[in-house]
Amino acid sequence: MDKIKTEYFRRLLLAELRRHARLIGDDQAAAIDAADDGAKESADLSLRDVIEELALKLVADIDQALMRLDEGSYGLCVRCGKTIDERRLEAVPTARYDAACQAAIEQANGKNERPTI
Numbered sequence: 001m002d003k004i005k006t007e008y009f010r011r012l013l014l015a016e017l018r019r020h021a022r023l024i025g026d027d028q029a030a031a032i033d034a035a036d037d038g039a040k041e042s043a044d045l046s047l048r049d050v051i052e053e054l055a056l057k058l059v060a061d062i063d064q065a066l067m068r069l070d071e072g073s074y075g076l077c078v079r080c081g082k083t084i085d086e087r088r089l090e091a092v093p094t095a096r097y098d099a100a101c102q103a104a105i106e107q108a109n110g111k112n113e114r115p116t117i
């Protein structure tokens, strides 16, 4: 991946990072608290936990993608080492796998989650 593309994806990832970082902050917590009518305090608390957990996971993914950019391994599938399609990276800048490996992983997970009756 050349320097121009590296910078392009870095900006893409940093924009994503800012978007998700906002979800973690007090602003989001305050927004959810404001919507709270007081009757479902525990439900709102768990909603906030879920949002924060998701946002933290996304931020961690973006952080790892930025690290891979610095190392020069960004855009390579961590499973097979092949180049990840750039259209895929534009849609999912934190993608760690190429489409083939992602499909294989999802298929394997689907099999594991199926009930074994």
Ligand SMILES: [Zn+2]
Residues within 6 Å of the ligand: 077, 078, 079, 080, 081, 082, 097, 098, 100, 101, 102
């Ligand atoms: Zn792969």
